[in-house]
Amino acid sequence: MEEKLFLYNSLSRKKEKFEPVNPPYVGMYVCGPTVYGDAHLGHARPAVTFDLLFRYLLHLGYKVRYVRNITDVGHLENDADSGEDKIAKKAKIEQLEPMEIAQFYINRYHREMQKLNVLDPSIEPHASGHIIEQIELIKVILEKGYAYESNGSVYFDVEKYNKNYNYGKLSGRVLDDLYCNTRELDGQSEKRNSFDFALWKKASPEHIMRWSSPWSDGFPGWHLECSAMGHKYLGEKFDIHGGGMDLLFPHHECELAQNTVAIGEETVKYWVHNNMITINGQKMGKSLGNFITLEEMFSGSNKILERPYSPMTIRFFILQAHYRSTLDFSNEALQAAEKGLTRLLKGYEVLSKLNPDNESSVDAETIMSKCYDAINDDLNSPIVISYLFDAIKIINSVACGNEKIDRKNLDTLKDIFNIFLFNILGIKNDSSDSQENSEVLKNVLAMVLELRSQAKANKDYATSDLIRNELSKLGITIKDKKDGCEWEIN
Ligand code: ZN
Numbered sequence: 001m002e003e004k005l006f007l008y009n010s011l012s013r014k015k016e017k018f019e020p021v022n023p024p025y026v027g028m029y030v031c032g033p034t035v036y037g038d039a040h041l042g043h044a045r046p047a048v049t050f051d052l053l054f055r056y057l058l059h060l061g062y063k064v065r066y067v068r069n070i071t072d073v074g075h076l077e078n079d080a081d082s083g084e085d086k087i088a089k090k091a092k093i094e095q096l097e098p099m100e101i102a103q104f105y106i107n108r109y110h111r112e113m114q115k116l117n118v119l120d121p122s123i124e125p126h127a128s129g130h131i132i133e134q135i136e137l138i139k140v141i142l143e144k145g146y147a148y149e150s151n152g153s154v155y156f157d158v159e160k161y162n163k164n165y166n167y168g169k170l171s172g173r174v175l176d177d178l179y180c181n182t183r184e185l186d187g188q189s190e191k192r193n194s195f196d197f198a199l200w201k202k203a204s205p206e207h208i209m210r211w212s213s214p215w216s217d218g219f220p221g222w223h224l225e226c227s228a229m230g231h232k233y234l235g236e237k238f239d240i241h242g243g244g245m246d247l248l249f250p251h252h253e254c255e256l257a258q259n260t261v262a263i264g265e266e267t268v269k270y271w272v273h274n275n276m277i278t279i280n281g282q283k284m285g286k287s288l289g290n291f292i293t294l295e296e297m298f299s300g301s302n303k304i305l306e307r308p309y310s311p312m313t314i315r316f317f318i319l320q321a322h323y324r325s326t327l328d329f330s331n332e333a334l335q336a337a338e339k340g341l342t343r344l345l346k347g348y349e350v351l352s353k354l355n356p357d358n359e360s361s362v363d364a365e366t367i368m369s370k371c372y373d374a375i376n377d378d379l380n381s382p383i384v385i386s387y388l389f390d391a392i393k394i395i396n397s398v399a400c401g402n403e404k405i406d407r408k409n410l411d412t413l414k415d416i417f418n419i420f421l422f423n424i425l426g427i428k429n430d431s432s433d434s435q436e437n438s439e440v441l442k443n444v445l446a447m448v449l450e451l452r453s454q455a456k457a458n459k460d461y462a463t464s465d466l467i468r469n470e471l472s473k474l475g476i477t478i479k480d481k482k483d484g485c486e487w488e489i490n
Contacts, residue, residue, distance in 0.1 A: 027238030068121035115311035127225035152202030152216030169247035221255035347392035364412035
């Protein structure tokens with residue numbers, strides 16, 4: 001296997017040649033959802049981004065162990081160490097067990113991921129199922145002297161860590177700045193410094209999700225779960241750790257610090273982060289009233305949406321931007337993506353019907369290698385897509401007779417679509433569904449047209465015109481012929 005893939009490493013802030021720690025095995029850990037609400041657009045982007053990476057690594061022949069966790073405990077409301085547990089809060093409102101809430105949203109998350117054709121991870125560990133591992137990790141960090149106990153809680157000593165290591169090396173934050181920014185906000189006297197983060201929190205009496213530990217009845221800090229589960233399933237040193245850019249700080253910075261103390265060296269070789277999405281130029285947020293869940297996206301049931309958008313339109317739209325660029329959702333942009341995807345899929349249909357010639361004016365091999373160059377260049381999916389559009393132009397010229405293609409180049413063109421569009425970009429051609437639908441549609445249309453010809457036979461032209469006009473509104477054109485009529489979907 002020739003290694004040509006370059007990935008942007010958030011740690012070194014440059015593209016690096018991808019060389020696994022232990023080839024042909026690749027360990028990839030991606031921070032999954034905190035399951036207290038429906039999956040939304042903000043979940044779709046990392047899911048699709050790391051699905052693209054997962055699919056490409058598999059295509060390259062690696063044996064990938066892809067771990068995507070479920071956060072079902074310890075993620076407090078304000079992402080720091082205060083506020084209620086997000087899941088426990090929802091459970092209280094709904095009067096359900098916290099694990100009922102978690103399971104309900106896990107099931108729904110899986111359903112939406114399937115619609116987006118996101119492959120299942122190899123392991124999907126839950127934070128609540130790894131409390132023992134987290135407690136053990138805290139013990140190690142305490143033993144090494146980088147944590148302290150305070151009133152039944154355990155905090156990571158960031159100041160001490162920064163003396164021997166570099167706190168902020170991943171996110172670019174400087175500890176000195178954090179002193180100024182956070183000191184005044186600090187109301188938590190348990191901590192030595194406001195930027196220290198919880199490894200274990202003592203539970204207040206009303207807190208439902210709690211476990212016993214050497215320090216108190218309580219629960220683990222949010223950042224700890226990914227360190228514990230990453231080590232457990234991928235070992236002390238593994239290849240890729242991913243997530244959205246919003247996780248860079250504090251989540252991943254804290255994770256890196258925990259790992260470094262526990263293992264004595266860095267655990268993760270490549271830190272990969274996808275950029276965020278905006279909606280009509282604004283950050284998405286419940287308070288801004290522009291929050292769209294995936295379910296609403298697919299059904300169109302949100303006032304921001306002019307109409308529903310299929311999961312494949314959403315997937316294609318996400319892939320049309322490079323994962324490190326921001327991505328702005330708007331009806332206009334989604335409709336453009338939908339058109340583009342239809343053009344690609346229609347072009348593929350034309351391609352599958354082309355007959356080879358003896359000679360070829362088409363050089364498909366060059367397009368193939370350009371696609372590989374683009375995907376190897378830090379997963380540049382928009383460039384891959386632009387080459388697929390180039391291929392469509394060629395296919396259409398061949399279909400019109402303006403270009404000639406031989407068997408070899410024809411097969412290569414088909415390979416390009418199968419490898420890149422369907423396999424790596426993970427676009428599903430829903431033609432099997434639509435074939436079933438079109439069977440039903442054909443029968444219904446036959447019935448409607450029969451009613452129309454009866455109306456005509458009875459000289460009821462008002463009804464026959466009404467049927468024709470109504471069908472036309474639905475995009476179905478009827479052409480009258482001597483022996484009946486033909487129909488066409490526009
Ligand atoms: Zn995480």
